[in-house]
Amino acid sequence: SQKIEQNSEALNIQEGKTATLTCNYTNYSPAYLQWYRQDPGRGPVFLLLIRENEKEKRKERLKVTFDTTLKQSLFHITASQPADSATYLCALYYNQGGKLIFGQGTELSVKP
Amino acid sequence: DAGVIQSPRHEVTEMGQEVTLRCKPISGHNSLFWYRQTMMRGLELLIYFNNNVPIDDSGMPEDRFSAKMPNASFSTLKIQPSEPRDSAVYFCASSLGRDPTDTQYFGPGTRLTVL
Secondary structure, X not given: OOOEEEOOOOEEEEOOOOEEEEEEEOOOOOOEEXXXXXXXXXXXXXXXXXXXXXXXXXXXXXXXXEEOOXXXXXXXXXXXXXXXXXXXEXXXXXXXXXXXXXXXXXXXXXXX | OOOOEEEOOEEEEOOOOOEEEEEEOXXXXXXXXXXXXXXXXXXXXXXXXXXXXXXEOOOOOOOOEEEEEEEOOEEEEEEOOOOHHHOEEEEEEEEOOOOOOOOOEEOOOEEEEEO
């Protein structure tokens, strides 16, 4: 079965730096991949979607890359702010399964 | 729009009791999803509906779990009888259509504790 790996250890960075989060998967590539933000006590919030034929997607300070050869997606937040502190989840969609499969998430902490 | 509404926000019950979780999707959305989130297993899809019809319930853990969507504005997830291992946060989400790229909007979740 498909396995999704995100860094289980929290990522601590200084305000203003670029945060980079990793999402690795096994076996076959998904049709598309999504990134979500989740704050404590709240539901996930959709951020970005990238399709398997796309290399990179940007939205304001966010950038997502998708490398089907490495079976990896990277999620970047540039000029990070303390308000960016949250858990970030990647989710993969496979046409065969017809549903989103979520990673465990990586907790990001941005210190002022 | 008020977003996806879930009730109750917190539920504490004893093993063996019936638990009913409720969800009101965003008006106009045709797809509804029930997820469960735990530390061990992360966020898992339990079941999803399109136009009030269950499309995929392969994630429902066992017969103790059941879900209904009697109309476009209401869904329930029932656990009977509940067990301590059912303790988790249960999220409801809705999306506009059946296109898998449609954004899913999540509710605030119901934190269930089964003693």
